[in-house]
Amino acid sequence: MxxxxxxxxxxxxxxxxxxxxxxxxxxxxxxxxxxxxxxKVVLASGxxxxxxxxxxxxxxxxxxxxFVLAFNGGKIxxxxxxxxxxxxxxPVELVPAVYEQACRLGVGVLTYKxxxxxxxxxxxxxSSIEAKINGMPMEEVDNFAEYxxxxxxxFLMTGEPExxxxxxxxxxxxxGEQLNIFRSEPFFLEIVPPSIDKAYSLGKLLEYLGExxxxxxxxxxxxxxxxxxxxxxxxxxMANAQPEVKEVADYITTSNDEDGVALVIxxxx
Numbered sequence: 349m350x351x352x353x354x355x356x357x358x359x360x361x362x363x364x365x366x367x368x369x370x371x372x373x374x375x376x377x378x379x380x381x382x383x384x385x386x387x388k389v390v391l392a393s394g395x396x397x398x399x400x401x402x403x404x405x406x407x408x409x410x411x412x413x414x415f416v417l418a419f420n421g422g423k424i425x426x427x428x429x430x431x432x433x434x435x436x437x438x439p440v441e442l443v444p445a446v447y448e449q450a451c452r453l454g455v456g457v458l459t460y461k462x463x464x465x466x467x468x469x470x471x472x473x474x475s476s477i478e479a480k481i482n483g484m485p486m487e488e489v490d491n492f493a494e495y496x497x498x499x500x501x502x503f504l505m506t507g508e509p510e511x512x513x514x515x516x517x518x519x520x521x522x523x524g525e526q527l528n529i530f531r532s533e534p535f536f537l538e539i540v541p542p543s544i545d546k547a548y549s550l551g552k553l554l555e556y557l558g559e560x561x562x563x564x565x566x567x568x569x570x571x572x573x574x575x576x577x578x579x580x581x582x583x584x585x586m587a588n589a590q591p592e593v594k595e596v597a598d599y600i601t602t603s604n605d606e607d608g609v610a611l612v613i614x615x616x617x
Contacts, residue, residue, distance in 0.1 A: 353617050354559060356382070357390040357417075357550060357576060358609060359568035360403060361481060363586055364391070366605045369481070371406060378610040382617050383412035390553065392417040392546050394532045394572055396501075397425065398463035399482025420532070420540050420572055421549025422501035424556075434552045436541045437499035442526065444493040446503055446539060449522060453515045455507035455537070457492065459500045460484075468492030474506035474535045502540045509534035532572040547575035565616060567601070567609055569593060584612050 356379075358364045366372055371379075379389055389407060391400055397418040404416050409427040416425045424433040447468050450457035456475045457468045465479055467488040479486045489495040505515050515537050519529045528540045546566075554561060566573070566580035569589035577583035578596040585597035586608045594600055599616075601608035 352563060353387075353565050353582060354563040355388045355390060355557075355565070356609075356613065356617065357392050357546075357564060357566040357580070359570065359573045360391060360393045360395060360400065362569035362588060362604050363567050363573070364403065364604075364609060371403065372607055372610075374607045375610045376407065378607075378613040379407055382613055383408070383414070387617065388412075388557070389414045390417060390550075391415070392421070392550070392566075392568075392576065394420045394502075394504075394536070394538055394570075395482055396460040396463075396465075396484070397423060398460070398484050402483065415553060417546065417549055417553065419501035419544075420538055421544050421546045422540055424549055424553055433556050434549060435501070436544055437501055438503070438527065438539070438541050440497060440499055442523075443496045443500075445522075447493045449515075449519060450505055453505075453507075453511065453518060455505045455511050455515050457503055457505050458486075459496055459503050461487075461498070466492070466496065468496075472506055478504060478506065478536070502538060505537035505539065506535060512537050530572060532570050538572060545575040546573065547579035550576055550579060565612060567612060569604065582616060584608075 393400055400416050400418055404427055413428045416427050423435045426433055451469055456472045459466050463484055465484050465486045512535055528542055528544050530538055532538050562581035564580050565582040566576040567584040568577055569586040574593050574596055583598045585594040585600050587603040601611050
């Protein structure tokens with residue numbers, strides 16, 4: 349373990365925010381303190397950029413040169429300058445096939461346009477969760493495959509956990525090397541460009557910053573945090589993390605309702 353951790357990377361839901369989706373005063377104070385000392389805060393989420401902005405502003409990442417890693421790593425933004433450090437999208441020609449599979453599997457499919465969530469085949473209760481988490485409006489379109497004629501950073505399939513588990517198998521068999529497919533929640537299936545995950549994109553960010561992974565702490569709780577927790581100099585799982593996420597962690601902190609992130613900062617930074 350490194351003596352000097354310069355960067356802390358935080359998943360949002362279940363990690364940075366508590367069960368009410370807010371940053372507690374204790375966690376916020378700890379993050380503001382290390383930023384004043386010159387350390388970097390990176391918000392790394394499966395959320396679209398529009399769903400991260402509010403939390404980035406609350407932590408004043410603009411003033412302290414923090415970074416936003418959206419779409420599970422598909423896009424990295426220098427929050428101070430607005431510069432897009434890295435951006436990888438799904439080829440437009442795959443849209444009809446992804447949509448067709450969603451219809452066949454009986455799950456919802458959505459993507460994003462600016463600060464709007466675009467729905468393809470009906471809104472289900474899990475799609476509504478995505479809208480609520482991000483604080484973004486939803487728009488349902490008649491012909492999803494024709495409407496989405498622009499490159500996107502990700503698709504999200506939504507549905508009952510059993511259906512999503514099946515969809516993961518089918519989509520991986522169908523799209524193999526063309527797309528990276530994994531669950532972020534039991535009811536969310538993330539569909540992103542090949543090789544994209546949080547660890548891969550954090551590697552790109554470290555190159556940009558000229559820092560080493562040994563100087564980085566990554567905290568998370570979900571399936572999609574596993575890669576970055578295994579990658580980091582110090583990989584931290586929340587007490588509320590999925591069991592397989594805890595298995596790859598160097599340290600398990602308290603839960604997101606018990607200021608687990610503040611504890612990590614106080615102990616290691």
